[in-house]
Structures are given as C-alpha cells and as structure tokens.
Amino acid sequence: MDFRPSSAQQLLVSTAREFLKKHCPPERAQQIALDSRGFDETLWGRMAELGWQGLLIPPDLGGSGGSLLDVIVLVEEMGRASTPGPFVPSAVVATALLLAAGSADHKKRLLPAMATGETIVSVALDDAGNTLVLDARGRLRGRALFVESAHVAHALIVAADAGDDRRVVLLPADRRGVERRPLDAIGPEKLFEVACDGVSVVAEEWLEPATARRVALQAGALARTAEMVGAAQRVLELAVEHAKTRVQGGRPIGGHQAIQHACADLVRDVDASRGLLYAAAWRASEGAAPAADVAMAKAYASEACLAVARRGHQIFGAIGYCEEHPLHLLHKRILAASVDCGDLATHLEQIARAIGLRA
Amino acid sequence: MEFGFSAAEQAFADEVRAFLRDNPLDRFPLDGMDAGYGSGAHSRAFMKALGERGWISMCWPESFGGRAEPMFFKLVLFEELALAGAPFGPLAGSWQTADAIIDYGTERLRREVLPAIARGEATFWQGYSEPDAGSDLLALKTEARRDDDHYVIRGHKIWSSHAGIATHGLVFTRTSREARRSRGFSMFVVPNGTPGMDIRPIRSLTGGVYHYEVFLDDVRVPVELMLGPEGEGFQALLNGLDSDRFWGRFYKAPALERVLRRLVDHANATGASADAGLRRRLAAMAAELAALRVLFYRAACLLRDGAPITYETAVAKIYADETGQKLARLGMDLLGPWAPLRPGSHEARVDGEISHAYLTSLGHTIAGGTAEVLRTTVAVRGLGLPAEPRKA
Structure with a gap:
C-alpha cells in the first residue's frame, strides 16, 4: 500500500498548478464564471497543448494513454483553481465512454480531434428530468436536463428510452431538431436543456448502452x-x-x-x-x-x-x-x-x- | 499510488482466518471488560493463543526472538481479529511496550519482560493520568526518588485500564525538578504485586470495571526497570502518543464494520431495511467507515516509512471515536424500545451489544487525549496556527 503519487503524477500536478496559477488565476476564473457563455477558447487551447484533453486517449488515437488515476489528480488541480470549461464532460466522461462503448469508427472520427481540443463532446446521461424517447423509426423526441457546456459542444451523447430498451446515442450537436436552452444555475457550470423534436438517429450512432x-x-x-x-x-x-x-x-x-x-x-x-x-x-x-x-x-x-x-x-x-x-x-x-x-x-x-x- | 495488499499480507490474513475458524471464540474465557475500542475484552487465554502462534513477537527483530515481519502484518492481524470480534484487548499495549523495550530497554527488561510479552503472559496498564493531571499531563505529582540501586515511587495514578488484571504498570513519574516543565520525567515498568502498590477498581457507567486507580506508597523499583533514559520520559511519551493514538484505535474501523454488518442483518430481519431514511443513514455510515479506514492506512504508511507525523494520527483518532459514537447512536435508533436492553437481558436484540457500545463510546473521545485537545494539536502542530498562550 502506498498513498504517494508516482513521480509522473507529481510532475503532472506541479505543472498543472503552475500553469493554472498563470493562465487561470482566481480573477480570471471569476470573470469566466460570471460570464454567461463562460468558455475561454485560449485557455482550452493551451490545456490541449499540454496534452490534458488527450490524457485518457491512447497514443494511436492521438493521446498520451494515461490512467484514470492520472486524470483524477489533474482534475483535482482544476477543482483547486476553479478552472472553468467542459473538461470533465468532454475529456473525462465522453472520452472514457467512447473508449469503452464506441465503435472503431466513432473512436477514429472523434477521439483524435478531442485530444487536440478541437472537438468538444457533452453528455446527457442523467435520468433526472430526461424524457427522451427514441421511436422505432429512429426519431428522437423529448428533452434531457443538466447537460453541461452543451453550447460549446460539437457532439452530444444522450440517453433515451426505446421501448423495452435504453439507448445511448451519439449525435452532432447542430443536427436539425436539436435545441439547446440554457438553465441559469448559481454556480460557474453552464447547464442546458437539450430538447429534441423528431431528431433522426441512425443505428451507426448507437453506443453499447x-x-x-x-x-x-x-x-x-x-x-x-x-x-x-x-x-x-x-x-x-x-x-x-x-x-x-x-x-x-x-x-x-x-x-x-x-x-x-x-x-x-x-x-x-x-x-x-x-x-x-x-x-x-x-x-x-x-x-x-x-x-x-x-x-x-x-x-x-x-x-x-x-x-x-x-x-x-x-x-x-x-x-x-x-x-x-x-x-x-x-x-x-x-x-x-x-x-x-x-x-x-x-x-x-x-x-x-x-x-x-x-x- | 497502490491500494492493494501484498500476496504475503493476504496469505497471512488467510492464516489468521483459519485460526479463528479452528478456534471458536467461546473457548477463550474473558477476564476483563470490553471497553468498545474494537480490541474486544481482555482474555489471557486468547493472548496466550496468539503468543503460541508467534504472532505477538512476529515483527520483532530476530535477535529479540521475532521473525522481523513487516509492520503491515500487525495491521492484518488487527483487521482480522477485530472483524471477528475477538478478545485481544491488551495486544496493542503489549506491542508498544515491547517496541520501547527493544528500542531502549535495559538488559533486564529484555531478558525478563520481553519473552513474557511474546508468550502473551505479560500485559500492561498505563500509569499516566492522575486526579489532578488529566489533559494537562505535565501537572502530575507522582515522584520517583533515587535510593541506591532503586527508585522509590510515591503517588496516585487513575484511569488505568485493566490495571487489576495486567501484570505490569508503566508508571510515569517525576524524577527531578527541572526548570523546563517538560523535563525531569521518567517511566518505570513496575510488576503488579510490588509491595506498596494498591490497585482499586472503578466501576463505570456500564456497571462493569475497566479502569482502576493505583496508589503507590513508597514502591521500591530496581533501577534496571526504568524504561528509557532518566529525565527524558516526556519526549519518549510524546513520541509514544502519536503511535498510541494509532495502535490504540487502528482496529476500530474493522470493529465498527462488524457492528454495521450486524445492524444491516437486523434491519433486514425486521424489515426496517425498507425505510428510505434508515437505508441512507446506514449507507452513509458504511462510507464513513471506509473513510476512517483510509485515514488509518495513510497514517500507517507514514509510520511504516518513518515519515514525519504532525497531525495524521490525531485526526484519525478523533474521527474513529466520533464515528464510533455516531454508529452507536444509529444502532440505538434502529433498535427503538429494545435499545436500552443490556447484553444478556431477556429479549435483547443484537445481543444487547449496541447499548454497551453506546455507553462505552462516551469515554472514547476523552481517553488518550480528548477530542478538544487533539483538535488543538491538529491546528497548532499540523496547520501551524498560533498556540493559545499557556502558563509556564
């Protein structure tokens, strides 16, 4: 048993602390948090240059193949610095999900661009308030709540009822019929309702639920x-x-x-x-x-x-x-x-x- | 980071479990009260059984009759014994005394006392507190006066656990008047039955006897029974307290886990498990016990690695004792009108164990450093907050 972070993890932590002190000091974190859009492209791009968004992604898909534990110590630093942005939904949740449940095509298409920060993916998997139904003709109707950073996401992963089954689908955020409506929370998180009005989904967009x-x-x-x-x-x-x-x-x-x-x-x-x-x-x-x-x-x-x-x-x-x-x-x-x-x-x-x- | 147990540790855990399977606990007569800390009752027979297996001395150096096993073997033994509810009350005290004797004991202590500890025969009471020296230990008045090749001890100790059934006392005394308040203290290993020693039981609010008070009326102790250098007893004691808090509480998490399992079984049997509020309280308690375990394992790693300890064992002790109180309180709620029934009572549920745990747990945030004193320690020694001014 050993509670000490590895030397690589210690380096990751000290780098992150220095970087965030410089590029996301408390005043900047405040500013972004209070801004209604609340997304700092420059900061996001700099984080990608350090390889953060690709930390969980294997090297053959453009990442550095770190462990979940590595990502956890990094996210801890972001929590410490109140770093805003879609890192957790995109670089942790959506990334882990695509790696485990995505097809080879999903991975190839999305993960390399997610590693560079160009593509942001948000997730709508919370059951609370989710009324999404996927009908037999592949139409998605209803809404999901509490979708973080949906406004800057290029793709969404949403859970929906499909009769006896529960489906998880991946779709472009700008597909016709998808509407993103902001929820106004007290905190720095940018939350959205994602409403779908007859959005068409094909079987290639299903993920292993x-x-x-x-x-x-x-x-x-x-x-x-x-x-x-x-x-x-x-x-x-x-x-x-x-x-x-x-x-x-x-x-x-x-x-x-x-x-x-x-x-x-x-x-x-x-x-x-x-x-x-x-x-x-x-x-x-x-x-x-x-x-x-x-x-x-x-x-x-x-x-x-x-x-x-x-x-x-x-x-x-x-x-x-x-x-x-x-x-x-x-x-x-x-x-x-x-x-x-x-x-x-x-x-x-x-x-x-x-x-x-x-x- | 690495949070697993080694193959050797797992193999040893299996060995302890096999021992517990082959030796049902009701075979071991109890001779002292279970004070709820998690180490169970005092049982000489059980201590001797541990001694026969070589488990008491397993981590000592080979030159002292041990097998030089890593420290974590002691944690494995504690975990398994506490999960089973075994009566190993004196074990932590035996280990600590042995470590002190190995580190700085005289030849005589090494020759006479150490082998008796290994066999599970020698057990110890702590003569630290006095009627006017509780949280302020340095206010103690017991004096040891040198007389040729003996010291003559005179004073009054109190709250000494199992003093009436142990074999030796660790008596903390003043051996000289020094300018600095923390100097001039020495520790002695005094065999029970030494002339002039009068040990009297104190009945507790449980109705049982755990503590004793000890009157020392010119007790003559050979110089070779002094433990550690003369006048340096307080520093030795302070160092000891960090590990005392650790070793005297480590088994609490697994012991509380055993109690929680019994409460879950009881809730299932009575149908109370369907109550949403109760489910959440029991679940939250399970998470707290996991957190408690983590605090102790982190402190264990620091102790093992010889890393500095400033607040870690103090935090763990406070949390162990407050969590124990919370669990007992939850258990009382679960049992409702049955809650106050004593162990052995007609109709008692969960063997009346919860009412006993409830009462004994009241003493835990007081014994071995009150929660308040320890929180101050955490703040001052751990976080560097300024100490409150105190009289010299």
Whole structure:
C-alpha cells in the first residue's frame, strides 16, 4: 500500500498548478464564471497543448494513454483553481465512454480531434428530468436536463428510452431538431436543456448502452469527486491562511480554539475525501473498482467537502460573503459537482445495496 | 499510488482466518471488560493463543526472538481479529511496550519482560493520568526518588485500564525538578504485586470495571526497570502518543464494520431495511467507515516509512471515536424500545451489544487525549496556527 503519487503524477500536478496559477488565476476564473457563455477558447487551447484533453486517449488515437488515476489528480488541480470549461464532460466522461462503448469508427472520427481540443463532446446521461424517447423509426423526441457546456459542444451523447430498451446515442450537436436552452444555475457550470423534436438517429450512432452508462457514471463520479476534493483543499488553504493573518482583539483569530477546531475538521474532511477518491480511482484504473467504492467516494465527498465550504464561510466571516472573494466559487463548484454524475441519494442507494440492505 | 495488499499480507490474513475458524471464540474465557475500542475484552487465554502462534513477537527483530515481519502484518492481524470480534484487548499495549523495550530497554527488561510479552503472559496498564493531571499531563505529582540501586515511587495514578488484571504498570513519574516543565520525567515498568502498590477498581457507567486507580506508597523499583533514559520520559511519551493514538484505535474501523454488518442483518430481519431514511443513514455510515479506514492506512504508511507525523494520527483518532459514537447512536435508533436492553437481558436484540457500545463510546473521545485537545494539536502542530498562550 502506498498513498504517494508516482513521480509522473507529481510532475503532472506541479505543472498543472503552475500553469493554472498563470493562465487561470482566481480573477480570471471569476470573470469566466460570471460570464454567461463562460468558455475561454485560449485557455482550452493551451490545456490541449499540454496534452490534458488527450490524457485518457491512447497514443494511436492521438493521446498520451494515461490512467484514470492520472486524470483524477489533474482534475483535482482544476477543482483547486476553479478552472472553468467542459473538461470533465468532454475529456473525462465522453472520452472514457467512447473508449469503452464506441465503435472503431466513432473512436477514429472523434477521439483524435478531442485530444487536440478541437472537438468538444457533452453528455446527457442523467435520468433526472430526461424524457427522451427514441421511436422505432429512429426519431428522437423529448428533452434531457443538466447537460453541461452543451453550447460549446460539437457532439452530444444522450440517453433515451426505446421501448423495452435504453439507448445511448451519439449525435452532432447542430443536427436539425436539436435545441439547446440554457438553465441559469448559481454556480460557474453552464447547464442546458437539450430538447429534441423528431431528431433522426441512425443505428451507426448507437453506443453499447450498458457499458456506456456504467463507464460514464464511474469516470464522471470520480472526476466530480476530484473537483470537490480540489476545491475543498483550496478552501482549507485559504481558511488557514486567513486564520493566521486576520487579527482581531490583538491576536490572529486562528489563535482561538473555536477557529482552531473548525480548521482541524476541515483537514479531516479533505484528507478522508481524498483518500477514498484515490483508493477508488486506483481500483478503477486497475479495472477492478466495485461500484460501491466509487459511490462511497462520491457520497462521502459530497457531504464532507460541502461541510468544508460551509465551515469555510464561518471562518472567513463577512469577507467570504462577497462576490470578489474566491470562496463562493469554490463552494458552488462543490455544490455543482455533488449533484452531477449521481447525487447523494443515488450513490447512497448504491451503497445500501452493496452492504446487503434488502429493499 | 497502490491500494492493494501484498500476496504475503493476504496469505497471512488467510492464516489468521483459519485460526479463528479452528478456534471458536467461546473457548477463550474473558477476564476483563470490553471497553468498545474494537480490541474486544481482555482474555489471557486468547493472548496466550496468539503468543503460541508467534504472532505477538512476529515483527520483532530476530535477535529479540521475532521473525522481523513487516509492520503491515500487525495491521492484518488487527483487521482480522477485530472483524471477528475477538478478545485481544491488551495486544496493542503489549506491542508498544515491547517496541520501547527493544528500542531502549535495559538488559533486564529484555531478558525478563520481553519473552513474557511474546508468550502473551505479560500485559500492561498505563500509569499516566492522575486526579489532578488529566489533559494537562505535565501537572502530575507522582515522584520517583533515587535510593541506591532503586527508585522509590510515591503517588496516585487513575484511569488505568485493566490495571487489576495486567501484570505490569508503566508508571510515569517525576524524577527531578527541572526548570523546563517538560523535563525531569521518567517511566518505570513496575510488576503488579510490588509491595506498596494498591490497585482499586472503578466501576463505570456500564456497571462493569475497566479502569482502576493505583496508589503507590513508597514502591521500591530496581533501577534496571526504568524504561528509557532518566529525565527524558516526556519526549519518549510524546513520541509514544502519536503511535498510541494509532495502535490504540487502528482496529476500530474493522470493529465498527462488524457492528454495521450486524445492524444491516437486523434491519433486514425486521424489515426496517425498507425505510428510505434508515437505508441512507446506514449507507452513509458504511462510507464513513471506509473513510476512517483510509485515514488509518495513510497514517500507517507514514509510520511504516518513518515519515514525519504532525497531525495524521490525531485526526484519525478523533474521527474513529466520533464515528464510533455516531454508529452507536444509529444502532440505538434502529433498535427503538429494545435499545436500552443490556447484553444478556431477556429479549435483547443484537445481543444487547449496541447499548454497551453506546455507553462505552462516551469515554472514547476523552481517553488518550480528548477530542478538544487533539483538535488543538491538529491546528497548532499540523496547520501551524498560533498556540493559545499557556502558563509556564
């Protein structure tokens, strides 16, 4: 057993931290988050130059063939820096899904362009609010909700009912009959309703549904957990720094046990969340993660990292309530990540079944 | 990163499981209360059985009669014993005392005490706390005065677990008055029954006896029974506390997992498992236990690698004890009107184990460093926050 990241992972983390400090400092992250389009092409392009979007993609398809664990440590850094953009849906979820459940043609057509950042793919696999039906004549009707960054996506992967079956289909985002309507969330995430009005889909666009959903949920849940851990880590760092430097009544507030004990709880929540995340991601990278491992990592982090953000507000006091302060963005990132790729109730039910609770 | 167990560790786990299969636990008489930490009750017979297999001394160097197995073998043994609910109460204390004797014990301690530990015969109580020295350990008053080739100990120790049934006390004393508050302390290994030692039980809120108070009235102890250099006892104790928190709590995660499994079985048997709220609480608890395990394994890797520990074992201990309290509370909720029934009571559910766990868990956030003291440790030593001013 060994908790230390490999030297390659350490290099990835230090490179990412430096890069994001320079190209996505808190002020820039703020700016993009508050912008309604909220997509920075330059930043996205620079990330691709570093090979980030191709990290999961094998070398013969234009990527660098990293493991899911490698991607997880990278996404953790993005969470830490509140990096905006469609990285998780496109470079993690859609990429893992296409690799596992796409045809040779899908892979060849999409993955090399996804690795260079030219093509962005978003996913609509959440059952919540999804009314999409694929009829026998290959027409798609209904809508999917909570589709992140659909406005900048070139292709969409959507789940739909098809009679007895559940289909997962890949289609161009600009196909006739597809409409993308923005949802206005409190956080930096750009969410959309994807409505389909008789969109035609051919059999070549079907993906193997069971694998697609399992892989997408696993990779997505781990990546969202990594975002939460990274954001919570940043809240911890900022809160401790504030506790050391904010002086009231002649002493730093961190000299009082009330604040000290709150900070001690932040450490526990972050450390435990990260440990569960790495263990689950390692098992997933080894091809052996039981679904419950991932569910536990995400369910735990959802509670713990949100608690970190909330306690962080209490430590910061009034200044943390301001829009210009980075705390709210980190908090909202945790909130958004906690409900995507399976919310708390979904993952708890998965755990309940895994520990043998009968329905 | 690597989160699996080695082939050797897995093989050893199989060996321990086979032992537990071949030796049903009801064969081992219990002679001391289970205080709920996860190491079960005190059973001399069980300790001797572990000793016969060479498991107590397995990680000691060969020159001390061990097999120099890696530290993780101890974790494997703890995991398997705790998951089975075995009575290995004194084991962590035996291991820690042995390690201290191997590191800096006198020839006499190595010759007389170490082999008795290996056989499972020697077990230890900690004489640290005193009536006026709890969280403020350095306020202790027990003194050891040199008299030729002996020390004469005089004082009053309290909250010493299993003192009445163990074989030796680890008695923390002041051996000189020094300017610096943390200097001048020394530790002694004092055999029970030494003249002048009076050990009295303290009945706990469970109705059972776990703690004792010990009156030391001019107890004469040979110089060779001092453990570690004279006057340096506090530093040794502090170093020991980091690992004390670890070894004294590591088995809590698997032990709580055993309790959770029993609660799941009970919920299934009564149909309570269909309740959505309860399902979520039990599921969230399973995730918390997984998180607890991870915190301990991370600390284990640091200890194994000799990496510095500032807050990691303190965080793990706090979390172990608070999670244990939460699980006991959840268990009481699940049992409803049956919850307060004692072990052995007519109609008790889950063998009355939960009411006992509920009561004993109240002491866990106090013993071995209160949750408050430890949170301060995490903040000051781990995060570098300024310490509150204290009187010298």
